[in-house]
Amino acid sequence: MPEGSILDFCNVSLQYEDVWALKDVCLTLNPGETRIIFGEAGSGKTTLLKAVIGLIPVDKGQIKVFGEDITAMKETELFGLRSRAGIVFQEGGLFDSLTVGENVEYPLVNRQTVEHGNGTQDGGNVEGRVRDTLRFVELEHTYDKFPSEISGGMRRRVGIARAIVTEPPLVLYDSPTAGLDPITANTIMALIAKERDVRNSASLIVTHRYQDGELMAGFRYDREHEELVPVTDERDPRRNRTKFIVMKEGGIVFFGTHEELETSNDPYVRHFIKHEE
Amino acid sequence: MLRFLNAWIGPFQEFLLLAGRAFKNLFRSPHYYDDVFIQMDIIGVGSLVIVLLTGFFSGAIIALQMARALNTYGASSQTGTIVSLTLVRELGPVLTALLVAGRNASGIASELGSMKVTEQIDAMRALGTDPIQKLVTPRLTATAIMLPALTVVADAIGSVGAYLVSVPLLHIVASSQYWSTFWRALVLNDLAQGLIKPFLFGMIISLVGCFYGLQTTGGTQGVGRATTQAVVTASIWIFVVTFFIDKIFVNL
Numbered sequence A: 001m002p003e004g005s006i007l008d009f010c011n012v013s014l015q016y017e018d019v020w021a022l023k024d025v026c027l028t029l030n031p032g033e034t035r036i037i038f039g040e041a042g043s044g045k046t047t048l049l050k051a052v053i054g055l056i057p058v059d060k061g062q063i064k065v066f067g068e069d070i071t072a073m074k075e076t077e078l079f080g081l082r083s084r085a086g087i088v089f090q091e092g093g094l095f096d097s098l099t100v101g102e103n104v105e106y107p108l109v110n111r112q113t114v115e116h117g118n119g120t121q122d123g124g125n126v127e128g129r130v131r132d133t134l135r136f137v138e139l140e141h142t143y144d145k146f147p148s149e150i151s152g153g154m155r156r157r158v159g160i161a162r163a164i165v166t167e168p169p170l171v172l173y174d175s176p177t178a179g180l181d182p183i184t185a186n187t188i189m190a191l192i193a194k195e196r197d198v199r200n201s202a203s204l205i206v207t208h209r210y211q212d213g214e215l216m217a218g219f220r221y222d223r224e225h226e227e228l229v230p231v232t233d234e235r236d237p238r239r240n241r242t243k244f245i246v247m248k249e250g251g252i253v254f255f256g257t258h259e260e261l262e263t264s265n266d267p268y269v270r271h272f273i274k275h276e277e
Numbered sequence B: 001m002l003r004f005l006n007a008w009i010g011p012f013q014e015f016l017l018l019a020g021r022a023f024k025n026l027f028r029s030p031h032y033y034d035d036v037f038i039q040m041d042i043i044g045v046g047s048l049v050i051v052l053l054t055g056f057f058s059g060a061i062i063a064l065q066m067a068r069a070l071n072t073y074g075a076s077s078q079t080g081t082i083v084s085l086t087l088v089r090e091l092g093p094v095l096t097a098l099l100v101a102g103r104n105a106s107g108i109a110s111e112l113g114s115m116k117v118t119e120q121i122d123a124m125r126a127l128g129t130d131p132i133q134k135l136v137t138p139r140l141t142a143t144a145i146m147l148p149a150l151t152v153v154a155d156a157i158g159s160v161g162a163y164l165v166s167v168p169l170l171h172i173v174a175s176s177q178y179w180s181t182f183w184r185a186l187v188l189n190d191l192a193q194g195l196i197k198p199f200l201f202g203m204i205i206s207l208v209g210c211f212y213g214l215q216t217t218g219g220t221q222g223v224g225r226a227t228t229q230a231v232v233t234a235s236i237w238i239f240v241v242t243f244f245i246d247k248i249f250v251n252l
Helices: A045-052 A075-082 A100-116 A126-136 A152-164 A182-199 A210-218 A258-262 A267-274 B002-025 B033-072 B076-117 B120-126 B131-169 B175-185 B188-214 B219-251
Strands: A007-016 A019-029 A034-039 A060-065 A085-088 A170-174 A202-206 A219-222 A227-230 A242-248 A251-256
Touching: A007 A045, A019 A045, A019 A251, A034 A045, A034 A210, A045 A060, A045 A170, A045 A202, A075 B120, A085 A152, A085 B120, A100 A126, A100 A152, A126 A152, A126 A182, A152 A170, A152 A182, A170 A182, A182 A202, A182 A210, A182 A219, A182 A227, A202 A210, A210 A219, A210 A242, A210 A258, A242 A258, A242 A267, A251 A258, A251 A267, A258 A267, B002 B131, B002 B188, B033 B076, B033 B131, B076 B120, B076 B131, B076 B175, B076 B188, B076 B219, B120 B131, B131 B175, B131 B188, B188 B219
Parallel strands: A034 A202, A034 A242, A085 A170, A170 A202
Antiparallel strands: A007 A019, A007 A060, A219 A227, A242 A251
């Protein structure tokens, strides 16, 4: 296992009765790296993502997150570790009785709560950080709104803001672009790429859109011009930091770079390359 | 038969596990005091009007019914005693608990159920918060504190309702006699069961509400089902527990 890796999956398996949700999955993720996970519905993509932070316990194998083996941990021991990772749920998973600002503030307050042992917050720079993060996803004006008052795409972006407000070294995205129009989907993927390049965070992205993977692999965030620019140099090491995983019936059937994916002859794998919205 | 038993024992075991963790969290950090106070406000202060109304009319109804029955035996002077014992021992705790079960077990189940089906519970776990610590324990604490308080209020207002019927309305007993018999009838045993019952009912209502809420599956229809199950189960348990507490206290 490489040293300093954020995430290590080693022969992880999970079975529901006769169906394999995960089958001998092996995976490593280092800082700044991205893994794009494709697969048909029910192939184990979301299960894999949830298993990373112990939301779903696995039957077999070892999962190491930030160097700690989480398969041996109890639920109560996992909370501290989970607060160090960010996760974006398919539908945003926002707390609908809290405002956008309170939603983004939640992980910060939660961390203080866990550290100080009670629910009081020291205010201080919490609001500043929340506003900074909302500005990052270009939604500062929605601070006092409730999630029901903003659009689906905005909710996803608030979900991203909530996941990254604590500046976690690992961010998990569960279908961040599902059900969105192509323009909004591209905005969201641009944010994810920006997050990766600005903070050098590792990310695991479950998606159905091939374009999402293409964007993560072929573009980088240019801080000077504040926009995404293509990585044109073939030898640029940044081209290899995004790798693709294709899952089928709980197992990984493809793992490789963008170029390897494009040249794959496997009909199941090619199905995801051809997929267009 | 085995499948039938499994369908009952499985959920009951899960319920006990949830209850165990909720109690354990009382002694473990972090403590969400803000949430406890918010729930005390929702459950306690929010139920006050309905408890006042039902308490008042229960007292008045007991007085009306008893006045006629006691008059038959020429014992209408004992109205205070009867009202006092019936209210403090049984009707106060049970009626208040049933009202709070209808109002709050359903509220808790639907709130937590909606959170469950919209991935908010998972989000909470993913963000590093124990949903039992954050959602269940504050509701358990708040209901266990507020239900005895509401019961005392219901008993008090019930005694006033009964007083108004038996003294100014029916003139079957003198004011001073009503109140002196009312107080004299009560012994420590009555007060104890009048307070222990709502304390236990409070735990049952909150835990049953939370249990069905957290078990919710199947979208909005599932939320509706969880809400109904929570109220029905909490109400049944209130009667079952009343029976056993009565059995214990009758033998004391």
